Amino acid sequence: MAPVISELKRNETLFETVVVATAQHRQMLDQVLSAFGIRMDVDLGLMQHDQRLAEFASRALSSVSELLTRIKPDAVMIQGDTTTVATAALAAFYQGICVGHVEAGLRSYDRGNPFPEEINRRIAGVLANLHFAPTERARDNLRREGVPEGDVFVTGNTIVDALKSISLADRFQNEALNEIDFDNKRLLLITAHRRENHGAPLREICRAIADIVGRFENVEAVYPVHLNPNVRDVVQAELAGTRGVHLVDPVSYDDLLLLMKRCYLILTDSGGIQEEAPSFHKPVLVLRQLTERPEVVEAGAAQIVGTDASRIVDAATRLLTDSNLYAAMSAAENPFGDGHAAEKIVSILASRL
Secondary structure (H helix, E strand, C coil): CHHHHHHHHHCCCCCCCCCEECCCCHHHHHHHHHHHCCCCCEECCCCCCCCCHHHHHHHHHHHHHHHHHHHCCCEEEEECCCHHHHHHHHHHHHCCCEEEEECCCCCCCCCCCCCCHHHHHHHHHHHCCEEEECCHHHHHHHHHCCCCHHHEEECCCHHHHHHHHCCCCCCCCCHHHHCCCCCCCEEEEEECCCHHHCCHHHHHHHHHHHHHHHHCCCEEEEEECCCCHHHHHHHHHHHCCCCCEEEECCCCHHHHHHHHHHCCEEEECCHHHHHHHHHHCCCEEECCCCCCCHHHHHCCCEEECCCCHHHHHHHHHHHHHCHHHHHHHHCCCCCCCCCCHHHHHHHHHHHHC
């Protein structure tokens, strides 16, 4: 959403922009706000330790509803598929406020993968008035679901805009990352945190990481570990002290991008990284059973490998030993837009409102 906020503020003669955070993920939110120089106008501060989905959803619906009653906006902009997105859309719908959904139309068509994001974005798709789809496929998904064609706009994904807006430094902000030997080691960047991977799947992922690093003397892994105890406790138990595996706290957005730029291969269950990695021409192994971003697989930039340890190890080994396969995946172009999505979105808003 950062590029949309920036573009709205550049058009301040047309728009008064109020930036609201529920703070669903407090620490990670603050890192991103800092990276893009965004100041919250309203911080609802709803996060609680080890919060349950239903508890957070009820707090968010109530708090956002109260806020909208006070502000009375002409439109509410939401992005993606979080619980914040679903509840904000519902709160706006209850008050008859126009809802614009950025990154609309992504579908896996599996209610449990990713969980709960697949249902969150379907809810947003039903409630939104303006659907800003990143790709033609996302537009087609919405049309099949009965969304009027005139309410769907293919804009590209704003994440490409975000990447282009940040100049990467030569050094990491996290000093521990500067100690890694990028010159002589091939680095695997690992991110795994999704709810559907909690428990046994995450343990399989960790075992695969240890196996891969153990097989190749010149391969190491860096894993920024999510703060959720369901992730942190498993990862620490499985990988702490493993040679060549660097477990670090969640990194800033700048550091994450620099890791993508300097790593050799990415293993992730993140949706956003599937969209960002092709811009850095780094192959991605998707640690999920399916993806709502099939464009990245069709472009040749990613492979879906699931969470079975042997399958992950086999796929990584092929990329670490087959230079032709690695070159082919690295050469794939980013299928998610030209970096002008935010401009298109704000132009459409100006016209429709």
